[in-house]
Amino acid sequence: MFNYPKGFYVDVRIEDVFTTRIAYKNGELYEQKVRSNKGAFVRVFDGDMWYYASFTNLGTIQYQIDNLASMATPNINIEDHPYIKMYEVNNEELMQYKHNSLKDVELKEKDTLLRKIVDLCKHETIKMTNIIYVDSVIEKEIFTSKGTHVKFDKQTCGLSMGMRCAYKENKEYFGASNARTTFDELKTTIPHFEKELEKNIDFIINAETFEPGVYPVLMSPLATGVFTHESFGHKSESDFMVGDEAMRKEWVLGKKVGQPLLNIIDDGTVLGNGYVPFDDEGTKGSKTNIITNGVLTDRLHNVATAAALNEKPTGNARSIGFEYEPLVRMTTTYIDKGTTPLEDIIKSIKYGVFVDTISYGTGMSTFTMAPTRAYKIENGKITKPIKLSVVTGNVFETLDKVDAISKEFELLSFVVGGCGKMEQYPCPVGFGGPYTLVRKLNVL
Amino acid sequence: MKKEIIQVNNKETSVKMQTSEIISLRAKDIDKSAVRVYKDGKVGISGAVGTSSIEDLTAQAIENLSSNIKYPYELEKNRKDHRNYIEKQYSEKELMDLGKTLSDSFKNDFDDFIFNDSIKKIETDFRFTNSEGLDLRYQDSYLDFNFLVKSKDSANLFDTFSRWRGRNFDTTRYLSTTKMQLDAERNIVELPKENKVPVFFVESDIITDFLNSHLSGDNYGNETSLFTKKIGTKIFNDKVSIVQNNNSKYSYSCFFDTEGITNKNDVVTLIENGVFKRVFTDKKIAEKFNIEHTGSASGGYDDVPSLRFTNIEPVVDSSNIKKSLNGKMAILVVVAAGGSFNSDGKFSTPVQTSYLYDGENLIGKLPEFNISNDIYNMLGDDYIGTFKSETLYFSEHGYLLGSYMNIIK
Numbered sequence: 001m002f003n004y005p006k007g008f009y010v011d012v013r014i015e016d017v018f019t020t021r022i023a024y025k026n027g028e029l030y031e032q033k034v035r036s037n038k039g040a041f042v043r044v045f046d047g048d049m050w051y052y053a054s055f056t057n058l059g060t061i062q063y064q065i066d067n068l069a070s071m072a073t074p075n076i077n078i079e080d081h082p083y084i085k086m087y088e089v090n091n092e093e094l095m096q097y098k099h100n101s102l103k104d105v106e107l108k109e110k111d112t113l114l115r116k117i118v119d120l121c122k123h124e125t126i127k128m129t130n131i132i133y134v135d136s137v138i139e140k141e142i143f144t145s146k147g148t149h150v151k152f153d154k155q156t157c158g159l160s161m162g163m164r165c166a167y168k169e170n171k172e173y174f175g176a177s178n179a180r181t182t183f184d185e186l187k188t189t190i191p192h193f194e195k196e197l198e199k200n201i202d203f204i205i206n207a208e209t210f211e212p213g214v215y216p217v218l219m220s221p222l223a224t225g226v227f228t229h230e231s232f233g234h235k236s237e238s239d240f241m242v243g244d245e246a247m248r249k250e251w252v253l254g255k256k257v258g259q260p261l262l263n264i265i266d267d268g269t270v271l272g273n274g275y276v277p278f279d280d281e282g283t284k285g286s287k288t289n290i291i292t293n294g295v296l297t298d299r300l301h302n303v304a305t306a307a308a309l310n311e312k313p314t315g316n317a318r319s320i321g322f323e324y325e326p327l328v329r330m331t332t333t334y335i336d337k338g339t340t341p342l343e344d345i346i347k348s349i350k351y352g353v354f355v356d357t358i359s360y361g362t363g364m365s366t367f368t369m370a371p372t373r374a375y376k377i378e379n380g381k382i383t384k385p386i387k388l389s390v391v392t393g394n395v396f397e398t399l400d401k402v403d404a405i406s407k408e409f410e411l412l413s414f415v416v417g418g419c420g421k422m423e424q425y426p427c428p429v430g431f432g433g434p435y436t437l438v439r440k441l442n443v444l
Numbered sequence: 445m446k447k448e449i450i451q452v453n454n455k456e457t458s459v460k461m462q463t464s465e466i467i468s469l470r471a472k473d474i475d476k477s478a479v480r481v482y483k484d485g486k487v488g489i490s491g492a493v494g495t496s497s498i499e500d501l502t503a504q505a506i507e508n509l510s511s512n513i514k515y516p517y518e519l520e521k522n523r524k525d526h527r528n529y530i531e532k533q534y535s536e537k538e539l540m541d542l543g544k545t546l547s548d549s550f551k552n553d554f555d556d557f558i559f560n561d562s563i564k565k566i567e568t569d570f571r572f573t574n575s576e577g578l579d580l581r582y583q584d585s586y587l588d589f590n591f592l593v594k595s596k597d598s599a600n601l602f603d604t605f606s607r608w609r610g611r612n613f614d615t616t617r618y619l620s621t622t623k624m625q626l627d628a629e630r631n632i633v634e635l636p637k638e639n640k641v642p643v644f645f646v647e648s649d650i651i652t653d654f655l656n657s658h659l660s661g662d663n664y665g666n667e668t669s670l671f672t673k674k675i676g677t678k679i680f681n682d683k684v685s686i687v688q689n690n691n692s693k694y695s696y697s698c699f700f701d702t703e704g705i706t707n708k709n710d711v712v713t714l715i716e717n718g719v720f721k722r723v724f725t726d727k728k729i730a731e732k733f734n735i736e737h738t739g740s741a742s743g744g745y746d747d748v749p750s751l752r753f754t755n756i757e758p759v760v761d762s763s764n765i766k767k768s769l770n771g772k773m774a775i776l777v778v779v780a781a782g783g784s785f786n787s788d789g790k791f792s793t794p795v796q797t798s799y800l801y802d803g804e805n806l807i808g809k810l811p812e813f814n815i816s817n818d819i820y821n822m823l824g825d826d827y828i829g830t831f832k833s834e835t836l837y838f839s840e841h842g843y844l845l846g847s848y849m850n851i852i853k
Binding site for chain 2: 025026029031032033038049127128169170234235239244247362367370389422
């Protein structure tokens with residue numbers, strides 16, 4: 001297909017991206033956009049440095065390869081380089097959506113589904129709405145100078161319901177989103193939005209202030225998912241460990257990092273936002289058990305980090321699109337389900353907080369989440385809605401204070417937002433998990 | 445049929461470092477084009493990434509009129525305004541040389557730290573023309589650095605940030621600020637004992653994001669803004685002025701909004717000396733709520749213009765931070781992630797990275813803590829001032845906003 005110059009490793013990623021976006025603001029259509037874009041990303045490696053080009057003129061791929069090679073230094077031993085030895089050679093075509101493509105769903109049908117959400121949003125407390133349908137169909141083709149040629153597709157479609165509500169002194173922005181891989185599945189999510197709407201209205205009318213302090217906190221699957229992603233998931237991305245002895249010592253495999261009931265998994269084979277049949281280096285996607293029974297058992301890799309740490313690639317080299325190089329990113333990351341019924345967990349809490357929905361979360365050594373809907377738990381029952389700014393805690397202390405994990409479990413995919421890492425935002429990821437009780441967290 | 449054409453070329457060269465070593469060079473060259481057509485109070489838009497013919501996009505935009513997206517507003521007309529803000533063009537070699545200079549300094553002068561991420565040269569050529577004689581062009585080229593910095597002994601993903609943005613980079617000043625910051629990073633100090641302490645934010649997204657939401661004409665008109673019905677009243681300290689600043693010299697973005705509007709001196713005052721003057725609006729929101737139009741439409745190159753966010757910033761109103769502190773020690777916040785304002789305007793956030801600050805120099809690294817206050821106090825009685833960042837070279841046109849904050853240890 002391409003002439004690969006000698007003395008270099010070369011890979012070429014071509015992306016054909018179809019997207020639809022329909023949006024209603026305050027009940028009025030303001031956006032109906034169908035885009036079809038193509039672009040490519042070329043990488044040339046000479047054993048010391050990577051040279052990248054991203055461009056939209058697909059007729060220039062060979063020129064881009066040659067141009068990058070002219071900047072690099074030929075290396076006659078490139079094939080003996082640890083990275084190059086580790087690259088998988090895959091030859092496969094995995095086009096799953098040829099006969100069920102979102103491209104083939106009429107725009108009118110997408111609009112009709114969206115209007116069902118638009119029509120729901122009528123109540124005196126709802127002051128502004130932003131209702132969106134988004135889909136994407138991505139076809140990728142990856143070639144490498146080592147012999148890989150894979151072609152595959154992935155698709156998601158989803159609905160997002162944003163509303164700004166006000167009642168007396170209470171003012172809040174609520175968001176809800178749901179994504180699926182086929183349009184027929186998406187049609188079944190309308191009841192979810194109806195329930196969300198009811199909860200939002202109840203919250204805005206009844207929410208009270210709450211005394212800041214340290215409380216037991218029960219996190220919903222959404223809050224658990226964001227906590228897992230932000231507080232722990234990013235630390236399992238091993239590009240942060242390469243060349244960093246302190247991180248390697250801190251995150252040594254076999255270390256106990258949480259309670260024995262804790263299992264954390266990243267799985268690129270789950271259909272949805274985090275689906276990665278092949279990553280952006282052509283490595284097969286896989287399931288990685290990051291924490292098993294509270295013990296660190298694996299981490300996420302691309303080929304360079306796996307080679308540097310003498311471990312195995314996990315298929316986590318991902319970019320947000322053809323403008324960017326792949327970084328080590330999560331796919332679908334979650335705490336595995338436990339054994340305790342949710343009802344029993346709630347009954348065990350005398351006075352605490354239930355975080356139902358959040359607007360965002362962050363995670364360094366301290367993690368934070370900004371709740372939108374939160375509730376007081378009193379004497380084993382969820383009682384009144386409460387207004388909170390932030391729930392925060394130290395990551396390691398929190399992992400060690402996980403007291404219960406529910407058997408109820410939910411994986412989530414959204415269509416707006418995503419994961420950010422350095423300049424690359426938003427990367428679609430799946431997350432979620434069980435209801436999780438943490439003994440003590442700061443509630444502000 | 446009236447027509448508007450948007451053509452954007454973004455070129456970017458990026459030198460990436462991992463553990464203070466250069467590991468890659470990336471060149472991007474991306475073209476984007478869009479056509480908007482207007483007929484019978486409706487707009488049809490078509491856009492494409494890559495080289496597309498205007499004729500093809502026009503045909504598709506005409507087809508898209510059938511979406512029935514309303515746009516009954518007058519287009520801008522008969523104005524040519526081409527502005528070129530390019531002051532220095534870095535070639536790929538010059539950028540690599542700069543990367544090597546910084547990498548060498550990081551490894552030699554700060555060898556107990558690791559620097560990750562990249563330096564970028566960003567070039568933009570944005571053209572906006574229409575059939576009514578509007579012809580706008582914004583060209584720019586600037587550097588944008590973002591480094592995640594961590595101590596080699598630290599088990600954190602990063603401990604602090606080092607960043608810079610501007611058109612004329614001064615390596616000596618940057619390394620001098622980096623040295624001050626990392627000297628402070630090594631020197632662990634205790635939090636001031638007082639419950640309320642002067643706190644300085646570097647070009648605070650936390651505050652401007654909140655103001656962007658609550659000074660939006662859309663939120664104001666729909667009565668979901670904290671400041672609803674308060675236009676004309678005094679809401680903040682006498683010193684506080686907040687503006688929409690579309691001057692590309694400072695915003696590094698187009699001097700016109702996505703409806704092609706430019707404002708006198710590129711600035712619109714929203715709050716003047718504490719008095720709430722106006723909200724920001726696009727054509728639709730101004731008409732809907734019968735309020736002043738401020739040329740604040742935004743959106744992507746192929747979006748229908750709409751009101752989202754604008755370039756909000758506080759006006760520099762003070763000088764000499766050290767003098768204003770009158771001998772007190774302050775806190776300079778570098779990373780405060782995860783905080784938020786609630787619907788009442790009450791604010792709290794964890795502070796992950798901050799330094800003890802005497803108004804000129806960073807003295808030492810503070811432990812993690814939480815801060816809180818509410819917007820009326822932060823920009824009211826507790827407001828200290830907005831200062832040009834003079835001794836701290838975090839960007840070419842940076843500012844520091846200071847306010848007394850409650851400290852929660």
